[in-house]
Amino acid sequence: MVSTESGQRQGRTGVRRTERDLRRRQALADAAAGVFPGEADVPVVAAKIERFRCVIYLCGAPRTDFAAPREECTEYAEAFGWEITDVIEERAGLLPPHGRAGLGCAVECVRSGEAGAVLTAWRSMISSVPQEYDEVAREIEKAGGFLHVKEAARREQGAAR
Numbered sequence: 001m002v003s004t005e006s007g008q009r010q011g012r013t014g015v016r017r018t019e020r021d022l023r024r025r026q027a028l029a030d031a032a033a034g035v036f037p038g039e040a041d042v043p044v045v046a047a048k049i050e051r052f053r054c055v056i057y058l059c060g061a062p063r064t065d066f067a068a069p070r071e072e073c074t075e076y077a078e079a080f081g082w083e084i085t086d087v088i089e090e091r092a093g094l095l096p097p098h099g100r101a102g103l104g105c106a107v108e109c110v111r112s113g114e115a116g117a118v119l120t121a122w123r124s125m126i127s128s129v130p131q132e133y134d135e136v137a138r139e140i141e142k143a144g145g146f147l148h149v150k151e152a153a154r155r156e157q158g159a160a161r
Helices: 019-033 069-080 099-112 130-142 148-158
Strands: 053-059 083-090 116-122 146-151
Touching: 053 069, 053 148, 069 083, 069 116, 069 148, 083 099, 099 116, 099 130, 130 146, 146 148
Parallel strands: 053 083, 053 116, 116 146
Antiparallel strands: none
16 A cells, blocks of 8 residues: 655645746647637636426326326426426327327427426326337437336336335
């Protein structure tokens, strides 16, 4: 093992950097800050970083109360710092996914760039048929986003304990 204590301590030696090293380091720092060569004297306005956006999609039977799943999805999105652009509640019952206008609107939110994900409480809100669910997930991915099911996340957290 190497000891950091020694009988004779030396003071810190001054770092000697060449002018070329100093320019290179400054150029790297400028590039990291978003300043391009030749713009060093121009005040830089920091680019605004937007929060990730999602749309919550809930689907159920005609008289379904969505209060609890809506609250769970909202809390989940907020825990990750996601901005909720829309909450779509559809009482379509057992219609296939492609027969639901609300699901189409959710996918369109992703396609238009308004949201990056569709968040839902349960997998069955998309479809209980695996092929239909996979088809919707692929459609959302082709639109540039992803489908996230909160129920699956809760199950994974429970399994990790």
